[in-house]
Amino acid sequence: MTTPTGATTDGDTPGSTSDLPDNASADAPADPGFRGLSPGKLMWRRFLRDRTGVVSACVVLFFVLVAVLAPVISMLYGNDAETHYGQNDPTLLTDSGLPVAPNGGMSGDFWFGLEPGLGRDVMMQLVYGIRTSLIIAFATSLLTTVIGVALGIAAGYLGGKADFFIGRVIDVLMSFPSQIFLIATMPVVTSLLVPSGQKVPTWLPFVAVTIVLSLLGWMGLARILRGTALALREREFIEAAKVTGASPMRIIFKEILPNLWTPILVQATLALPAFVTAEAGLSYLGVGVSEPVPDWGRMIAGAADYLRTDVTYLLFPGIAMVIFVLAFNLLGDSVRDAFDPKANR
Amino acid sequence: MSSRKSRLAAAIMVAGALTVTTACSSGHSNDSAKSGASKAPIATTSISVGTADDSKGPAAPEPGAKKGGTVNMIDRDDFSHLDPAMVYMNYNAEASLLFTRQLTGYKTAADGSQKLVGDLATDTGTTTDGGKTWKFTLKDGVKWQDGAAITSADVKYSIERTYASFIKGGPTYIQQWISGDDYRGAYAGPYDGKGLDAITTPDEKTVVIQFKDVHTDANFTLAMTGYGIVPKAHDTKEEYDKKPFSSGPYQITEHVNDRSLDLERNPNWDPATDPIRNAYPDKWHMTFGVQAQQSTERFIADNGDDKTAFSFHNQVHPTYIDKVKADEKLKPRTLEGLTPYVDYYYINNTRIKDQKIREALVKAFPHQQTRQLQGGTSYGDYATSYMSPTVLGYESYDPFDVLKKPQGDTEAAKKLLTEANAVGQPIVYAFNNTPLQQKVTEAIRTNLEAAGFKFVPKPLDSKTYYDAIQLVNNEFDLYWGGWGADWPTGYTSLQPVWDGRVIQDGGQNYAHVNDPEINAAMDAAVKIADPAAQGKAWAAIDKKLQDKAYSIPDVYQRSLSLYGSGLGGVKFDTLAGLQSPLNIYVK
Helix, strand or coil: CCCCCCHHHCCCCCCCCCCHHHHHHHHCCCCCCCCCCCHHHHHHHHHHHCHHHHHHHHHHHHHHHHHHCHHHHHHHHCCCCCCCHHHHCCCCECCCCCECCHHHHCCCCCCCCECCCCCCEHHHHHHHHHHHHHHHHHHHHHHHHHHHHHHHHHHHHHCHHHHHHHHHHHHHHHHCCHHHHHHHHHHHHHHHHCCCCCCCCCHHHHHHHHHHHHHCCCHHHHHHHHHHHHHHHCCHHHHHHHHCCCCHHHHHHHHHHHHHHHHHHHHHHHHHHHHHHHHHHHHHCCCCCCCCCCCHHHHHHHHHCCCCCCHHHHHHHHHHHHHHHHHHHHHHHHHHHHHCCCCCC | CCCCCCCCHHHCCCCCCCCCCCCCCCCCCCCCCCCCCCCCCCCHHHEEECCCCCCCCCCCCCCCCCCCCEEEEEECCCCCCCCHHHCCCHHHHHHHCCCCCCCEEEEECCCCCEEEEECCECCCCECCCCCCEEEEEECCCCECCCCCECCHHHHHHHHHHCCCCCCCCCCCHHHHHHHCCCHHHHCCCHHHCCCCCCEEEEECCEEEEECCCCCCCHHHHCCCHHHCCCCHHHCCHHHHHCCCCCCCCEEEEEEECCCEEEEEECCCCCHHHCCCCCCCCCEEEEEECCCHHHHHHHHHHCCHHHHHEECCCCCCCHHHHHHHHHCHHHHHHEEEEEEEEEEEEEECCCCCCCHHHHHHHHHHCCHHHHHHHCCHHHCEEECCCCCCCCCCCCCCCCCCCCCCCCCCCHHHHHHHHHHCCCCCCEEEEEEECCHHHHHHHHHHHHHHHHCCCEEEEEEECHHHHHHHHCCCCCCCCEEEEEEECCCCCHHHHHHHHHCHHHCCCCCCCCCCCCCHHHHHHHHHHHCCCCHHHHHHHHHHHHHHHHHCCCEEEEEEEEEEEECCCCEECCEEECCCCEEECCCCEEC
């Protein structure tokens, strides 16, 4: 679960089909009528031809829908994520808290079985767990992108002392062992945000995890953008803008930024799954989102204890996590290929 | 303790407090797990005081036992102390049985009942003035590992050195009974050449100990490892904690911190002088750092050296309880029993003064749910009293019908709360922040919120959990804690935890109960000479504590543990709640 770094250094992605010849054929038939396809449309076309990308996009969409519709699912399915079914009904769990029914207590009432101990519904825990993962991952991606863009472009365009200063900050932060740093800072951040003697509000762990992950997650993007901005700065159109007296603000936002959308989007899509795993990792290690908010990492950590006695409980969060992260990663790769077919070829 | 899994476990003994330190803060996180059949609490008559005849060696032989071989021991933690004067934790004390002797000790009969007998002494001591002066006579033929005779001067010296400033963490009963609460101010230890006048040695074999007050169960106190003997000639002060000089059947050959401890026979130990110890194996090899989950798997697999292995403290990991109980093949090598520990959820009486609110807490508490999370019946039997059933005088009493509704009666609690005009009363619940305890907190939250409390969970770091709840002005209303009697009488079971005069930072009166009536009753109970009558007096105090709902007794902890198939004579020591090494032999 490292925080995302330069994804453009990734190798080829198996399954991505776009290639130079493809591009040629994509443009050729369009010749007669639609001569001037916009870059966006071109990208969309390339993306649709990438079967892996489309499939993973569907999977991602499915997960997002499940997260958004969690209360609806709960209503239709009849169980919620909070009730301790197994503890309220003594026939569901054994005396020591294991599900009585085989396969982790899977039944018509509890499709994915019951959580050992408290006896909550595993399916609803997973469904609400997606919310936790997605909210944190989206928020973190957004935050890191904003920080990365601002500091990266500033460093690249301004150069000199600003570049030196931001560059060193990036170097320092990148030299931190991120996992250890995250574990160490989480309790500190939490205690800074809550006065002692008061209840920890539900939103707090979300904010704390987001802050901590963002703190160490923006450097990769910032470095890439700094490099690109550095190159753009010397280009004629920037010089032209300077000569006409445009302010640095205008140059950064109107001249440089539009040229950087591709790396920014690609980076953000690839960062998202990395943050999902990072968040789950924090929870797995016991410093992430705590009870009663459902969380995949914590589920997997808890389920590891039942490896020998109730493997079903590990199976569902495990498989869900693999599919979720895999789909996001493949989608990220496809987006990159579609945006920037020449990268790394 | 878990804690646990974390557990914390019995390892967290907070030492140092003035009066009584923690004999036994046991672990939560861990592995407390036990008997499927949830037997009725054992009868209180299982402890008795033996005669001089009972105190004669050798120990009753174990049927089918033979001498020789090496026994392995696997456990999570290394022994934190080997110097007898610093040993307080049950785990350390159990191992010390192999190389440290006291004036008295406990002999276990084949039926599991235990008897206090003379260990170094010829009997359990005599007193002529109701318990103020105690006289012990040493047996003939008791020797140190170098062959020198153990004399009354050694006994005197051993108690004197418990006053020394470097002795931290051991029991302090005897010192306080001799010299008062500020015993270190009264006497600084034997190292500047001064002796303690209260202990006299009329001859080589006789020790007389003079207390300020009457202490009728002092012979039980002297059975603690903390009053084990240390030779003046080989006392290395602080260094003694690393390598004690043996008076028991084995001596230490090698100790690698946190890795291993090896013992071999002490040739100068004479079985004829020892009514307690059957020393069958030639060697003991103890290894540390094995978590409960690992040890459970290793005992189930039963391979190689693990065949001849046992574990003092590691129990069956809670997630394996059903599997172990269901396995007929494991049955012959499964040990279960009631430990001396009682788990409480302490109510902070400084903050919750209204008895109605406390009663509502007691009524609403989800015993069944929290127990199920921690191992079910194997974790313990539902408790209603503050004294454990292992304590002399225990009487069952259930004023709040907890046994009828162990899942908590939130309706009744809500009614009480309404009567007290305290619906919405905030309850700050402090807990050890482990995955298991987070879930336990969820179960408690569900019930207390249903009863009309405002529940405020406060996660605390495992390492500082006890430090935080031991502050008198802590900001919590409810917190878990365990207590086990140092010896099986009401005094050590109740006084350290419920005597209002011992409330202090770092002390054991976690609930801050200061009830003059109870304080006075305790003072009176100590002075009753007849053990049975004294037991009754303590039971009456226990009932008073329950009636006022000062805290929530949760369970009497049980233990479920395994050992290797190649061992015989592995027994459960109910006084310590651990596997006993005394009768173990290699098949």
